[in-house]
Amino acid sequence: MFNLCQFKWLGGLLLISSIALAGALPVSAADSAEQWHFEVFIDDKAVGSHTFSVQEEGDTRTVESMADFKYRLLFLTLYNYEHDNREVWDGPCLQRIESSTNANGKRYSVEGWQREDAFVVDSGKGREDLPECIMTFAYWNPDFLQQSRLLNTQNGEFLKVSVSEPVTETVQVKGTDTPVQSYRLAAGELELDLWYTADQQWVGLQTEAKGGRIMRYELR
Numbered sequence: 001m002f003n004l005c006q007f008k009w010l011g012g013l014l015l016i017s018s019i020a021l022a023g024a025l026p027v028s029a030a031d032s033a034e035q036w037h038f039e040v041f042i043d044d045k046a047v048g049s050h051t052f053s054v055q056e057e058g059d060t061r062t063v064e065s066m067a068d069f070k071y072r073l074l075f076l077t078l079y080n081y082e083h084d085n086r087e088v089w090d091g092p093c094l095q096r097i098e099s100s101t102n103a104n105g106k107r108y109s110v111e112g113w114q115r116e117d118a119f120v121v122d123s124g125k126g127r128e129d130l131p132e133c134i135m136t137f138a139y140w141n142p143d144f145l146q147q148s149r150l151l152n153t154q155n156g157e158f159l160k161v162s163v164s165e166p167v168t169e170t171v172q173v174k175g176t177d178t179p180v181q182s183y184r185l186a187a188g189e190l191e192l193d194l195w196y197t198a199d200q201q202w203v204g205l206q207t208e209a210k211g212g213r214i215m216r217y218e219l220r
Contacts, residue, residue, distance in 0.1 A: 032055065032056035032057065033053060033054070033055045033056075034053065034054050035051070035052070035053045036051065036052055036053075036219070037049060037050075037051045037219075037220045038050045038051070038217040038218060038219055038220065039217075039218050039220050040067075040069055040215070040216075040217055040218075041214075041215065041216050041218065042071060042209075042213055042214070042215050043213055043214055045071075047069045047070060047071050047072075048067070048068045048069035048070055048081075049067075049068060050065065050066070050067040050068075050217065051065070051066055052064060052065030052066065053065075054140065059090055059091045060088065060089065060090055060095075061087075061088070061089040062086070062087070062088050062089075063085075063086070063087040063088075063089070063138075063140075064085070064086050065083075065084070065085045065086075066083070066084050066085075067081065067082065067083040068081070068082050068083075069081040069082075079104050080102070080104055080105075081101075081102070081103055081104065082101065082102045083099065083100075083101045083102075083154065084099065084100050084101075085097070085098075085099040085153050086098050086099070087136060087153075089138075090114075092133065092135065092141070092143055093114070093132070093133035093134070093135075094112070094114070094119060094133075094134050094135060094136060094151065095113070095114045096112065096113050096114065097110060097111065097112040097113075097136070097151075097153060098110070098111050099111075099153045099154065101154045103154070108123070108124075108154050108155050109123070109124055110122070110123050110124075110153055110154070110155065110156040112151070112156070114132075115129075117132060118130060118131065118132055119131065119132060119133075119134050121151070121156045121158070122156070123155055123156030123157075125156075128156070128158075130151070130158055134149070134150075134151055134158070135147050135150055135151070136150060136151045136152075136153050137150050137151075137152070137153070139194065139202045139205070140202060142196060142200045142202075145163045145183060145185075146163075147161065148160065148161065148162075149161060150187065152187075159187040159188060160187065160188075161185060161186065161187040162185070162186050162187075163183055163184070163185050163186075164183055164184040164185075166181035166182060166183055166196075167181070167182045168180070168181060168182070169181075169182045169195070171195050171203070171204055173197075173203045173204065173219060174219060174220070178197065178203065179197075179198070180195040180196055180197055180203065180204070181195070181196045181197075181198075182194070182195050183195075183196070190207070191207060191208070192205055192206070192207045193205065193206045193207070203219055204216065204217060204218065204219065205217040
């Protein structure tokens, strides 16, 4: 989402924990499938992309996303990040998740499923029972901004989060100055600036890494 998987770059926390959805590139008006593509930058350097799709059938949403980042200096790859994620939702509640991540050679996998009285998460370090109705960092659904805890789809941690009141700003979306509502989300060491249009479409994300470098998502 996104998400939108925690991404550590050169020892600095840069991540986007399970990126989910934004923007608007509908496949067709006749069906309920949509696809999005974000180009990812560190400062002004393009380092990769995050693409995903969402399929709706009634109250059920199936979200599939893939992130691929490579930070290079001259001919040397300093950091490589790959993340694949699939989520199934029933209304506001996560029903199932499967993710795999390669963070510069360190591998993670997360599996989770809805049980009658809990959401069970297996991150390879044992199973944990979470509350029955939980959310990931589901940027496609602005209701996630009301949550006090969110599931990190990279490592399975159930993180405490806080979200600021919105501030009106103007940012560029596909080369056009666009008024947005800006939110600051904090979860542990992670801080994200998120931008939503008036009709609640998520159109951008930015976070600062150690060393003052800026990572951002730009909708294409």
